[in-house]
Amino acid sequence: xxxxxxxxxxxxxxxxxxxxxxxxxxxxxxxxxxxxxxxxxxxxxxxxxxxxxxxxxxxxxxxxxxxxxxxxxxxxxxxxxxxxxxxxxxxxxxxxxxxxxxxxxxxxxxxxxxxxxxxxxxxxxxxxxxxxx
Amino acid sequence: xxxxxxxxxxxxxxxxxxxxxxxxxxxxxxxxxxxxxxxxxxxxxxxxxxxxxxxxxxxxxxxxxxxxxxxxxxxxxxxxxxxxxxxxxxxxxxxxxxxxxxxxxxxxxxxxxxxxxxxxxxxxxxxxxxxxx
Amino acid sequence: xxxxxxxxxxxxxxxxxxxxxxxxxxxxxxxxxxxxxxxxxxxxxxxxxxxxxxxxxxxxxxxxxxxxxxxxxxxxxxxxxxxxxxxxxxxxxxxxxxxxxxxxxxxxxxxxxxxxxxxxxxxxxxxxxxxxx
Amino acid sequence: xxxxxxxxxxxxxxxxxxxxxxxxxxxxxxxxxxxxxxxxxxxxxxxxxxxxxxxxxxxxxxxxxxxxxxxxxxxxxxxxxxxxxxxxxxxxxxxxxxxxxxxxxxxxxxxxxxxxxxxxxxxxxxxxxxxxx
Numbered sequence: 311x312x313x314x315x316x317x318x319x320x321x322x323x324x325x326x327x328x329x330x331x332x333x334x335x336x337x338x339x340x341x342x343x344x345x346x347x348x349x350x351x352x353x354x355x356x357x358x359x360x361x362x363x364x365x366x367x368x369x370x371x372x373x374x375x376x377x378x379x380x381x382x383x384x385x386x387x388x389x390x391x392x393x394x395x396x397x398x399x400x401x402x403x404x405x406x407x408x409x410x411x412x413x414x415x416x417x418x419x420x421x422x423x424x425x426x427x428x429x430x431x432x433x434x435x436x437x438x439x440x441x442x443x
Numbered sequence: 444x445x446x447x448x449x450x451x452x453x454x455x456x457x458x459x460x461x462x463x464x465x466x467x468x469x470x471x472x473x474x475x476x477x478x479x480x481x482x483x484x485x486x487x488x489x490x491x492x493x494x495x496x497x498x499x500x501x502x503x504x505x506x507x508x509x510x511x512x513x514x515x516x517x518x519x520x521x522x523x524x525x526x527x528x529x530x531x532x533x534x535x536x537x538x539x540x541x542x543x544x545x546x547x548x549x550x551x552x553x554x555x556x557x558x559x560x561x562x563x564x565x566x567x568x569x570x571x572x573x574x575x576x
Numbered sequence: 577x578x579x580x581x582x583x584x585x586x587x588x589x590x591x592x593x594x595x596x597x598x599x600x601x602x603x604x605x606x607x608x609x610x611x612x613x614x615x616x617x618x619x620x621x622x623x624x625x626x627x628x629x630x631x632x633x634x635x636x637x638x639x640x641x642x643x644x645x646x647x648x649x650x651x652x653x654x655x656x657x658x659x660x661x662x663x664x665x666x667x668x669x670x671x672x673x674x675x676x677x678x679x680x681x682x683x684x685x686x687x688x689x690x691x692x693x694x695x696x697x698x699x700x701x702x703x704x705x706x707x708x709x
Numbered sequence: 710x711x712x713x714x715x716x717x718x719x720x721x722x723x724x725x726x727x728x729x730x731x732x733x734x735x736x737x738x739x740x741x742x743x744x745x746x747x748x749x750x751x752x753x754x755x756x757x758x759x760x761x762x763x764x765x766x767x768x769x770x771x772x773x774x775x776x777x778x779x780x781x782x783x784x785x786x787x788x789x790x791x792x793x794x795x796x797x798x799x800x801x802x803x804x805x806x807x808x809x810x811x812x813x814x815x816x817x818x819x820x821x822x823x824x825x826x827x828x829x830x831x832x833x834x835x836x837x838x839x840x841x842x
Contacts, residue, residue, distance in 0.1 A: 313473075313476050313477065313480065315556055316477055316480045316481065316553050316556045316557065316560075317480060318485075319484065319551075319552035319553040319556060319784070320480065320483070320484045320487065320553065321484060321488050321489075322487045324531075334724075335476050336476075336738045339472040339473070339475065339476055340446075340472070342472065342512070342513075343446050343468050343469075343472055343512055343516055344446065344449055344781065345519075345713070346448065346512070346513045346516045346517065346555065347446065347449045347450060347453065347516050347518075348519060350516065350517040350519050350632065350635075351449075351453045351454060351518075351519075352451065353519050353619075353628050353631055353632060354454045354455045354518070354519040354628060355454050356454075356624055358624050358628070359624055359625070361710070362619050362620060362624065362785055362786060363785070363786040365619055366616065366619060366783055366785045366786055367788060367791070369616075369635070369779070369783065370779075370780045370783065370788070370791055370795075372513070373775075373776040373779045373780055373795075374776055374780065374791070374794075374795060376461045376475075376509060376772075376776065377772040377773055377776035377798070379475070379476055379479070380475075380479045380505070380769075380772045381769045381772055381773065381802075382478065383476055383479045383480050383483065383729055384480075384483040384765055384769065385480075385483060385484075385487070385516070386483050386484075386486050386761055386762070386765045386770065387761060387762040388765070389766055389769070389801070389802075389805035390799070390800045391801045391804075391805065392766070392769055392801040392805050393772070393795075394801075395773075395797050395798040395800075395801035395802070396769075396772075396773060396798045396801075396802070398794050398797070399776070399791070399794040399797070400792035401794075402788070402790045402791040402793075402795075403780075403791045403794070403795070405790075406788035406790065406791050418452075419452035420449050420452040420453065423448055423449045423452060424449065436526040440525075440726040452708040475600040481582035483765065483768075486752075486761050486764055486765060487761060491757050491758055491761065492757055492758070495652055495653060495752050495753065495757070496652070496653040498752055499650055499653055499654070499749065499752060500650045500655055500658070502646070502650065502749075502768070503646075503647045503650065503655070503658055503662075506642075506643040506647055506662075507643055507647065507661075507662060509639075509643065509656070510639040510640055510642065510643035510665070513635070513636075513639045514636045514639055514640065514669075517632055517635065517636065519629070519632045520628060520629040520632055521629055521632070522633060522636070522668070522669075522672035524668045524671075524672065525633075525636055525640070525665070525668040525669045525672050527668075528640075528661075528664050528665040528667075528668035528669070529636075529639075529640060529665045529668075529669070531661050531664070531665070531666070532643070532658070532661040532662045535655070535657045535660075535661035535662075536647075536655075536658045536659075536661070536662070538657075539657065539658050573683045579739075579742050579743065579746065581822055582743055582746045582747065582750075582819050582822045582823065583746060583824075585750065585817075585818035585819040585822065586746065586749070586750045586753065586819065587750060587753045587754050587755075588753045599741050602742075604740055605738040605739070605741065606712075606738070607828055608738065608775075608778070608779075609712050609734050609735075609778055609782055610712065610715055612778070612779045612782045612783065612784075613712065613715045613716060613719065613782050613784075614715065616719070616782065616783040616784060616785050617715075617718065617719045617720060617784070617785075618768065619785050620720045620784070620785040622720075638779070640743075643774060645741070645742055645745070646741075646745045646771070649742055649745045649746050649749065650745065650746075650749040651746075651749060651750075651753070652749050652752050652753040653751075682841050684718075685718035686715050686718040689714055689715045689718060689754045690715065693715075704780065
C-alpha cells in the first residue's frame with residue numbers, strides 16, 4: 311500500500327505528476343522518522359557535546375518534513391505559494407541536516423544513514439518544486 | 444533504506460525487538476500520510492456533509508500517529524509509561540478512524556484504503572505494546 | 577484573543593466546560609513551546625551528558641502536547657476514547673518531564689520553569705479528563 | 710509564565726531581540742490552536758461545501774505554525790537559512806488562511822477571529838524575519 315494509491319482516489323484532479331508528489335510525501339515521512347532517530351542517537355553518544363549542532367538540525371528537519379508531508383498531501387484547492395514555501399522550508403532543513411551529518415558520517419553510522427535519507431528527500435522536494443512552478 | 448537500519452546503529456541497546464519497533468514507526472508514518480489524504484479527500488467530496496465525522500477522526504489519527512512515531516522512535520532512556528500511553532493513544536485514534544472509514548469504504552475508495560492502513564497500524568501498535576509490557 | 581473565544585463560536589455545542597477545555601489547549605500549547613526550549617537548552621549546557629534523559633523526555637512532552645491540543649481542540653463529533661487517550665498520553669509525558677526537570681531545577685533555571693509549566697499542564701489535563709468522563 | 714521567561718535562561722546568547730522571538734513563538738502557538746478550531750468549525754457548518762478552501766488552508770496554517778514555533782524556539786547553533794525558510798512558510802500559510810477567512814468573516818464568527826489571529830501572527834513573523842536578516 312502506498313501514498314500514491316490513495317492519492318489516485320482523490321476526487322479532485324491532482325495538479326502535479328502523482329508519482330513526483332507521492333515520492334515527496336514518502337521521503338518527507340522517512341526524513342521525519344530518520345532525523346528523529348538520528349537526533350536521539352546523537353544525544354546518547356559519548357561525544358554528545360560534539361553533536362549538538364547535528365541533533366538540533368535533525369530536530370528542525372523532522373519538524374519541517376512533518377509539516378511538508380501534510381501540506382503537500384492535501385489536494386483540495388491548495389494555495390500555490392504555501393505549497394512552494396513549505397517545500398522550500400524542508401529543502402533548507404534537509405540541506406543543513408545533510409551537511410552536518412556528513413561531517414560525522416565516518417564515525418557515526420546513524421549520521422551516514424541520515425545524510426543519505428536527507429539527500430534523497432532533497433531530490434524529491436526539488437522535483438516537486440519544479441513540478442509546482 | 445529503512446527505519447530499522449538506522450535503529451540498528453543507535454548507541455543504546457534497544458529494549459524491544461527492533462523489527463517490531465520499526466514496523467510500528469513505519470505504520471504510524473504511513474497512517475499520518477494516509478489519514479491526512481483521506482481527511483482532505485473527504486473535504487472535496489460532494490457528500491462532504493456525510494463525511495464530517497470521518498474527516499475529523501482521520502485528522503485526529505494523523506496527529507496521534509505523528510506523535511507516536513517520534514516518541515517510540517527515541518531510544519535514549521525512555522519513560523515506559525509515556526511510551527505505552529502514546530501507543531495507546533494511536534490505537535484509539537486508529538480504531539475510531541478505521542471503523543468510520545469502514546462505513547464509507549464501499550462508495551469512497553480512499554476510505555477503503557485508509558481503513559486498511561489504520562488496521563495495519565493497529566496490528567503494529569498492538570505488537571509493540573505487547574513487547575513494551 | 578483566546579482559544580476560549582473561538583471555541584465559543586463553534587457551531588456544535590461543546591460537550592465539556594469551555595473554560596476547562598480552553599485551559600487544557602492553552603497549557604498544552606505552552607508545554608509544547610516550553611519543552612522545546614528546555615530540550616534545546618539542555619543540549620547547549622556544559623553538562624549535556626547529565627541532561628540526556630531530560631532532553632529526551634522534554635521532546636516527548638512537546639510531541640504529546642502538540643497532538644493533544646489539536647485532538648481536543650476539535651469539537652465536531654469527537655470519539656470519546658480517543659479524546660481521553662490523547663489527554664492520558666500528555667499526562668504521562670508531562671509527569672515524566674516534570675519529575676526529571678525537578679532533579680535539575682536547582683542548577684538549571686530552564687528546568688525549573690519547565691517543571692512549573694509541565695505541572696500546570698498536568699492540572700489542566702486532569703481537569704479535562706475528569707470533565708470528559 | 711511566558712516563553713520569553715524560559716528563553717532568557719538559555720545558556721546560549723539569543724541572536725535576536727528576545728521579545729520579538731518570544732512574540733513569534735507565542736503567535737505561532739495561538740495560530741496552531743486557532744486554525745485547528747476554525748478548520749473543525751468549518752467542517753461542522755451547514756455550508757461546509759462553501760468552506761472547503763477555508764478548512765484546508767487553516768489545516769495548512771496549523772501545520773506550518775506548529776513547525777515554525779519549534780524551529781525558531783531552538784537557540785543552539787541554528788541554521789539561518791532554515792530559520793528564515795520556516796518563518797516564510799508560516800507567513801505564506803497565515804496569509805492564505807487570513808485572506809480566505811476574511812471572505813467568510815461576516816457570516817462565521819470563527820473565521821473573523823481566525824483572520825485576526827493569522828494577521829497577528831503575520832506581524833510577529835515579519836518582525837522576526839526582519840530581525841533574522
